[in-house]
Amino acid sequence: MLKIENLQCSINANPVLKGLNLSVKPGEVHAIMGPNGSGKSTLASVIAGNDNYDVDGGDINFDNQSILEISPEERARMGIFMSFQYPVEIPGVSVSNFIKTAVTAMRKFRGEKPLSSSDLLKAMKENMDLLKMDSGFLSRSMNEGFSGGEKKRNEIFQLAMLNPRLSILDETDSGLDIDALKIVANGVNRLRSAENSFIIITHYQRLLDYISPDHVHILSDGKIVSSGSAELALKLEKEGYDEITK
Amino acid sequence: MGRKKDKEIIGELTSKKYPYGFVSDFDSDTIGKGLNEDVVRLVSRKKNEPKWMLERRLEALEILRKMTPPKWANLKFQNINLQDIIYYSAPKKKASLASLDEADPELIKTFNKLGISLEEQKRLAGVAVDVVIDSVSVSTSFKDKLADLGIIFCSMSEAIQKHPNLIRKYLGTVVPAKDNYFAALNSAVFSDGSFCFIPEGVRCPMELSTYFRINEAGTGQFERTLIVAEPGSFVSYLEGCTAPQRDENQLHAAIVELVALDSSEIKYSTVQNWYPGDKNGKGGVYNFVTKRGIAHSKAKISWTQVETGSSITWKYPSCILKGNDSVGEFFSIAVTNNFQQADTGTKMIHMGERTKSTIISKGISAGKSNSSYRGLVKINRRAKNSRNFSQCDSLLMGNLCGAHTFPYIDVKNSSSVVEHEATTSKIGEDQLFYCNQRGLGNDEAIAIIVNGYCKDILQKLPMEFAVEAKKLLELTLEDSVG
Ligand SMILES: Nc1ncnc2c1ncn2[C@@H]1O[C@H](COP(=O)(O)OP(=O)(O)O)[C@@H](O)[C@H]1O
Ligand SMILES: [Mg+2]
Numbered sequence: 001m002l003k004i005e006n007l008q009c010s011i012n013a014n015p016v017l018k019g020l021n022l023s024v025k026p027g028e029v030h031a032i033m034g035p036n037g038s039g040k041s042t043l044a045s046v047i048a049g050n051d052n053y054d055v056d057g058g059d060i061n062f063d064n065q066s067i068l069e070i071s072p073e074e075r076a077r078m079g080i081f082m083s084f085q086y087p088v089e090i091p092g093v094s095v096s097n098f099i100k101t102a103v104t105a106m107r108k109f110r111g112e113k114p115l116s117s118s119d120l121l122k123a124m125k126e127n128m129d130l131l132k133m134d135s136g137f138l139s140r141s142m143n144e145g146f147s148g149g150e151k152k153r154n155e156i157f158q159l160a161m162l163n164p165r166l167s168i169l170d171e172t173d174s175g176l177d178i179d180a181l182k183i184v185a186n187g188v189n190r191l192r193s194a195e196n197s198f199i200i201i202t203h204y205q206r207l208l209d210y211i212s213p214d215h216v217h218i219l220s221d222g223k224i225v226s227s228g229s230a231e232l233a234l235k236l237e238k239e240g241y242d243e244i245t246k
Numbered sequence: 247m248g249r250k251k252d253k254e255i256i257g258e259l260t261s262k263k264y265p266y267g268f269v270s271d272f273d274s275d276t277i278g279k280g281l282n283e284d285v286v287r288l289v290s291r292k293k294n295e296p297k298w299m300l301e302r303r304l305e306a307l308e309i310l311r312k313m314t315p316p317k318w319a320n321l322k323f324q325n326i327n328l329q330d331i332i333y334y335s336a337p338k339k340k341a342s343l344a345s346l347d348e349a350d351p352e353l354i355k356t357f358n359k360l361g362i363s364l365e366e367q368k369r370l371a372g373v374a375v376d377v378v379i380d381s382v383s384v385s386t387s388f389k390d391k392l393a394d395l396g397i398i399f400c401s402m403s404e405a406i407q408k409h410p411n412l413i414r415k416y417l418g419t420v421v422p423a424k425d426n427y428f429a430a431l432n433s434a435v436f437s438d439g440s441f442c443f444i445p446e447g448v449r450c451p452m453e454l455s456t457y458f459r460i461n462e463a464g465t466g467q468f469e470r471t472l473i474v475a476e477p478g479s480f481v482s483y484l485e486g487c488t489a490p491q492r493d494e495n496q497l498h499a500a501i502v503e504l505v506a507l508d509s510s511e512i513k514y515s516t517v518q519n520w521y522p523g524d525k526n527g528k529g530g531v532y533n534f535v536t537k538r539g540i541a542h543s544k545a546k547i548s549w550t551q552v553e554t555g556s557s558i559t560w561k562y563p564s565c566i567l568k569g570n571d572s573v574g575e576f577f578s579i580a581v582t583n584n585f586q587q588a589d590t591g592t593k594m595i596h597m598g599e600r601t602k603s604t605i606i607s608k609g610i611s612a613g614k615s616n617s618s619y620r621g622l623v624k625i626n627r628r629a630k631n632s633r634n635f636s637q638c639d640s641l642l643m644g645n646l647c648g649a650h651t652f653p654y655i656d657v658k659n660s661s662s663v664v665e666h667e668a669t670t671s672k673i674g675e676d677q678l679f680y681c682n683q684r685g686l687g688n689d690e691a692i693a694i695i696v697n698g699y700c701k702d703i704l705q706k707l708p709m710e711f712a713v714e715a716k717k718l719l720e721l722t723l724e725d726s727v728g
Contacts, residue, residue: 072682
C-alpha cells in the first residue's frame, strides 16, 4: 500500500530525512519510535503532502503510484489521514460543521452523494460514544480552547468519521492520561481491519501496550536504524535510545 | 414574505417602464458633462419636483462649491473631477440579449456559483424577461398588505410627489448637505432612491428590500434613502444584492438617513457587491456613502453590512444616540482582494443618558488590498452611564495585503465605560494544510475559515440574506491563495 524508498527531505535547507525506507501493507500496524528531532513529524508531514518540506530525493508510492506530485487534499481523498501532533485551531468553525465539510468533500471525490444530516449525526454520535466524548463537543469551535487531550481525541474522532486506509498518528499519545490513552487505543483497535493500515508515531512504548504493532521501527537522525517486532519497543524502553541507535 | 417571493416581484417591476422621474424620450446627449446651476435645475425639472425641492438642491450646490474633496491617509485614488460626470441622463436601456448564451460567460459562471436562478440570471444579465402574469397579483398583494398597515415604501421621486410633508420634515435632518463633500454633492444632484415610513406601533411584517427598488430605478449613482420609524414601530431593511453589480459610473455617492423615533427599531442590512475592478485594479466603482441614523429615546438602530465590492469603499454607518436609553449597533464584514481599498467603520455619538453601543468589525484582506477600520466613539458630557463595546478584528491572507485599525475614543464623563478589543490574525499555512489534510481544497479551506471568522456577524443578517452573503464571501476570496 505504502512504499517509501530512500526518502530525503529538508526544511529550510536543513536536511532532516536522510534516506528512509518503509513499506506498509494493507492491514498492518507499524510503530515508529525515535528521539525528539529525529524526523518523525517530518515523515508524517511529507507523506501527507505538507509543502513546507522539500523532497530532495527518493520516492513515496501509495497504491503503486508516486504521490510526490499530488496535492495534500488529493492524498487525503485517496485515503491518507494524519492525526496532527499539534492540531490547529479554526475559530468559529464548529466540530460538526468541519467534519461535515470534510466528509462531504471525501464523498464527493468518490462520487457519492452527501450524507443526510441525520445519517451524519448518527455516525458522529456512534463514534463519539466509542471515544467517550460528550455531545457538547460538536458545537465547540475546532480545537479552540481544547485541552491537549481533547485535541487528540478530536483527531481520532475525525479519523473514525473519515475511515481512511492509511492513518498516521503523530504522537497521539502525548498529553493523554492513562484513561484517555485506553479510550483512544480502543478507538483505533476498532478501526483496524484487513484493509486499513496504521503508522503510529510515538516517543514512548506505553501506547503500544494497548495497540499492538506488527512492526516497530526506530528512527534516528533521519534514518530507520533498526526494525523488528513488538519486542523491539520493549527493548528500547529498557535500554534507551542511546543504546539502540549506537 | 420571503425573498423568493420578493424575487418574483422583481420580474414584474423591472419589466414595467420606470414610471417616475426620468423619461426615456430625453436624449442624454443634450446635456453634457459638468455640474452647474442649470444642470441642477434641469434634474429637478425633469423629475417634476416642487419648488422647495429645487431650492434645497441649489442650496446644496452652493455648499458644495465652498468645499474641497476630502483627503484620506489610507485611500489612494486619482482626484475625481466633478465636471467630468454626466448628472442627467435617461436610464439607458441595456441592449436586450435574446438569450443567456449571449451574456458574458464569466458573469454566468459567477451567477451559477451564487446559486442565482435561471430566470433571475436572465434579468440581471439583461435578457428580456417575459412578464409573469402571476407575479402581478403577488406584487399587488404585497403592496396592499403594506398599505393596509399604513407603511409607505416607494421611490424617493414618488415620495417627493406624494408625501411632500414627510419628506420636507425629515429629509436632510440626519445628513445635512453641509455634512461632507459627497453629502453636498448627493443633496444637489441625487437621482433617486427609496423612502420608507412605518407608522406608530406597526411592526413591518416583511423584510423590505431595496433589491427591487434599485433595479427599478436603473443605476443609482447618487442614491438617496430615507427611513422613518414612528414611535414603537419596527422595520428590517435590506439594501443591495449579492449578484455582482456592474456599472459604468465610477463614482457612487449615496446618502442613507434613518430616523428612529421613541422606542422604535430599525435594522438595516447591506450586502454591497459593486464591481471591484479587475485583477490589476482597473475599473471598479468608487463607493463614497454617508449613512447615519438618529435614535430617539429607547430607540434602537442596527447596521449590519457585508462589503465585498467596489474598488474604493469609504463609508461609516453611524448612530446618533440622541434619546436616553437608545441603542446603536454596527456589525461589519469588509472583504478586500486584489487592489481593492476599503476605509470603513462607524461613529457612535452618545448624547442621551444610559445609551449603549456595540461595534463588531471584521476585516478580511487578501491579494494586494488594503482595509482600514476607522471608528469614533464619542460620549458627551450629558450622556451619563453610557457604554460602548468595540471589537475590531482583521484577518490577513498572504503577505501583500494590509489591515489598519484607527479607533478614536472621546469620553466626556466619568460614569461611562468604553471597551475596545482588537486582533489581527493571519490565515496560516498550518490552518490551510490542516484543512487540506481533511480533503478540502484551498478554496474550500478558505471558505470554511473565513465563514468561521465572520460567524458572529453572518448570524445578525436575516436568514436568507446570510446564506447568500456566505456564498459571496467564498466567491470573493476564491483563488486568493495559490
Ligand atoms: N521550520 C524548521 N526549520 C528548520 N528546521 C526544522 C524546522 N522544523 C523542524 N526542523 C528540524 O527538523 C528536525 C526534525 O523535526 P521533527 O520531524 O519535528 O522531529 P520529531 O517529530 O521526531 O521530534 C529537527 O531537528 C528540527 O529541529
Ligand atoms: Mg514530532
